[in-house]
Amino acid sequence: MSSHGLRIAFFGSSLVSAYWNGAATYYRGLIRALHARGHRVTFYEPDIHDRQKHRDLPTDPDWARVVVYSAEGTDGLERCLEEARGADVVVKASGVGVFDELLEARVLDLKSGRTQVVFWDVDAPATLERMAKNPNDPFRALVPRYDRVFTSGGGDPVVLAYKDFGARDCVPIYNAVDPDTHHPVAPHPRFDCDLAFLGNRLPDRERRVESFFLRAADLLPEKSFLLGGSGWADRPLAPNMRYVGHVYTQDHNALNCTARTVLNISRDGMARFGFSPTTRIFEAAGAGSCIITDKWQGIELFLEPGTECLVAEDGLEVAEAVLCLTDEGVRQLGQAARRRVLAEHTYAHRAARVEQVLGYSSGLEVSTHEQVA
Template sequence: MSAAPQAPLRLVVLGLSLSSSWGNGHATTYRALLKAFAGRGHDVLFLERDVPWYAAHRDLPEPGFCDLALYADLDGLAEYRGAIAAADAVIVGSYVPDGIAAGARVLDWARGVTAFYDIDTPVTLAALETGTCAYLAADQIRDYDLYLSFTGGPTLRRLERTYGAPAARALYCSVDPEAYPALDRPARYDLSYLGTYSPDRQPALERLLIEPARRAPELRFAVAGPQYPAGIDWPANVERIEHLPPDRHPDFYAASRYTLNVTRADMVRAGWSPSVRLFEAGACGTPVISDRWDGLETLLVPEREILLPEGPEAVLSTLRTQSEAERRRLGQAARTAILARHTAAARAADLEHVLAEARTRRGAGRPAASDLAIIGH
């Protein structure tokens, strides 16, 4: 959206994690986006709650492209009150521990633009409906100047009309092409999957990888990611990798003839919710097999840039019969599309643009929350 960087901004981000990619997809998203945003001349401070499960798996303790500060608890956040107040913009992310209370402090302290960045929008909305969301209160949405969402499409209008968000804008995940290059490696797997265990993703993983593996013992498969229950019946030809840090992702994808993208159930229902793995694998030039959801065709062209088989036999047909030339063509087409439209640099420009819009709205006098139309809430 923005061809040239604006005047330098001071941005503070309260996110789930930047230092550790263990068991979450937030860290790689923040790393790519904030590295590119800082590359446009902006100053970034990332505030991360110091929790033991990430402390034990820190793979980026010193980001280099931004300042990283760890705080022990809500009281510890007060140390950064001055930085929050002085910032041109402050972003609070989804799944931040004590996120409702942390967000209330940000909304009280900040003098610049405030934004909520939802990396889990359909999950958030489902939890808001049942009153179980631990990191965002429904009545806070109208108080943030901007709602940045991993989900686009109709969900954006819902956030504005039902919850009173002054402006809801899609800010999809992205990829840093320097961190996810196309590598030439011998094929080790016919089909791979990289992702933390999630119960609502497991049926699709079963249908599109585990069952094909059972039916084709001569083919090779891999599933990388933590937290899978011990009771899963893995076929002998499925290699399990407990955790794969980001710097090993490109080699993993390069060693895969095809890789699988699987989407959480809430995100399938909402549509327009691409996974970061979709862009990372595609940037590496590895052909992607995916489940189906509305809006996917607006990101990658089915059958030309991504494959959408309906079940195990269709997956096996691709693995067994698609020519090597066609496989390479598919991977290159996906890589070309992603490098053209879905890089971190593109998202950083988008972020710059929507923050500028929000600053303009603040200058013009945003309507008070009490004046906003709240429908069906």
């Protein structure tokens, strides 16, 4: 490995667009932090789902090189694979969106004495449940061949499940906050409401959105609710609920700083496995939001229920929290959440952990971010 930082080739869904791509915030935070620690990342992403037309990063970032390849045929992808040969670390993320099976097999051809190959699972519960249901899933035979598996969440249950499939090593690298991206800003009238929820409409999330968010709106007709994310346009909503469509990353701070409270709802699999904090939790905490989250095992590793966030079992408890919170309570919970994530849960912390697991030392300490209050 280079003494001047690692050269990392990263195959993922998209770095430049968060459109139908919830992993974008995670990729950006990690890769920016790795760059700050002296590593060089090339991010390879396919041109699919109109993401290049809905870019959050209009120009490529200065902290990563971005290569977009065509989804029409595999020639472009093969060129990317050949270019990645000889990197110190090659990463294949889950859910690239096209040629996933091909990529999962082909990146293993890049392994050598100098190149580690990592599978980075940003939706481990879904991957594990898929493999468990299908003994012929081609990825099952590949898991033991990767040098290691990183996951964006799941804790011990996911680690044990991956090791049961033969993984040599499995390490959660949790979502976190990038303090330079998510921070307090002035409120914006567009996002004024008593409770906001931001999330794309997905089959394994919709039932829980109904239970926690839509139910709370029904119970509190005098309060205002705001729904953001792609795919909800044809969903009937209560009169006290406003839908604002896809919210671009640059507007997340304004939403989080305007809404009186912000709701986090896990997807089905992540709630079952636990230990899977979403990117939204850290974005909201970084902005100093008062967070209400659905209940899942392990929340206290990230935020302390009752003092840094509120935890709800169902829509009734969400409604009770919205109704009972005082302005002072909202302020105190938001400030406490921000202090906690800046002290323990930044992407600089996560990047240092990645280095440690990869067996590399940059010699850099992780400093507590300034302006914690």
